[in-house]
Amino acid sequence: MGAVSIVFYVGLTLVSQNVLGDSIAAVGLMIAFYYGLTGFAAVWFYRRDIFRSARNFFMKGLFPFLGGLMLLGAFVIASVQYAEPTYGSTAIGGVGGVFIIGIGTLLLGIALMFVWNIIAPAFFRGEVLPKRTSSDLILATSHLDEKALRLPDSGLPDIVIAPDLSNLPQGAQALDLESGKEIADDAGLRSLREDQRTMNEVMDKRRPDQATPDS
Numbered sequence: 500m501g502a503v504s505i506v507f508y509v510g511l512t513l514v515s516q517n518v519l520g521d522s523i524a525a526v527g528l529m530i531a532f533y534y535g536l537t538g539f540a541a542v543w544f545y546r547r548d549i550f551r552s553a554r555n556f557f558m559k560g561l562f563p564f565l566g567g568l569m570l571l572g573a574f575v576i577a578s579v580q581y582a583e584p585t586y587g588s589t590a591i592g593g594v595g596g597v598f599i600i601g602i603g604t605l606l607l608g609i610a611l612m613f614v615w616n617i618i619a620p621a622f623f624r625g626e627v628l629p630k631r632t633s634s635d636l637i638l639a640t641s642h643l644d645e646k647a648l649r650l651p652d653s654g655l656p657d658i659v660i661a662p663d664l665s666n667l668p669q670g671a672q673a674l675d676l677e678s679g680k681e682i683a684d685d686a687g688l689r690s691l692r693e694d695q696r697t698m699n700e701v702m703d704k705r706r707p708d709q710a711t712p713d714s
Contacts, residue, residue, distance in 0.1 A: 517588035518596065524587060525601030531574040532605060538567025578602065636660040638667070639674040639681050664688055 512519055541563040542549070549560035580586055581598035589596030616623050638658035660666060660673040664685065667673055672681040675691055682688050 518600075521587045521589050521596040522600050524597045525581070525604065528574060528577055528581065528597075528601035529605060531570045531577065535567045535570030535574060538563040538565075538570065542567070636662065636664075636673040636675055636682070639672040 542560055545555070545559035548555050550556060578598060578601075581595050581601060583595050584590035584593050586595040587597040591599055636659070638660055664673060664682070672683045674681050678691070678694065680687075680691055680694075682691055
């Protein structure tokens with residue numbers, strides 16, 4: 500991304516300082532677009548939980564919806580203003596350069612999204628990253644400072660630790676969600692895997708025979 504940013508900056512600077520200034524101003528349109536879309540997406544994602552409690556209604560329904568609505572309004576108003584040829588430093592065909600760059604970039608992104616959906620449909624089906632399972636290891640947060648300033652009930656997000664502990668911070672421990680054990684090194688990991696194999700063998704022996712008799 501750094502190289503792309505350098506090429507983008509140098510390219511626009513060579514074309515015109517005015518185009519560079521208008522491209523910076525156009526960023527506001529994209530920010531209003533994706534943050535507003537996030538607000539509406541949150542309401543849709545939590546649509547089954549919104550009316551389960553007053554807190555859910557406000558935090559998962561009303562506030563995200565109002566945020567999305569305000570940003571949608573800002574997007575529309577800004578688009579109308581940016582389209583004026585007198586706004587910004589450039590204009591093409593009587594349309595402001597800020598509007599052309601901002602809306603043009605969004606349309607280009609949508610087109611590329613459809614193209615990528617054809618190339619890599621698994622990404623849009625949510626198949627690229629595996630879903631969390633009970634056998635995942637997460638970073639044990641008991642050793643972390645819980646006195647940091649946070650919103651009420653916000654807590655810390657679960658940090659998934661690789662099966663080989665390669666991303667486990669030094670001095671930290673990984674928590675196995677299934678057994679509740681904390682692992683700090685390879686020896687603990689081997690012990691955990693051995694316990695899991697033993698448990699699987701016991702469960703296999705208890706499982707009734709699935710074979711059906713010949714008819």
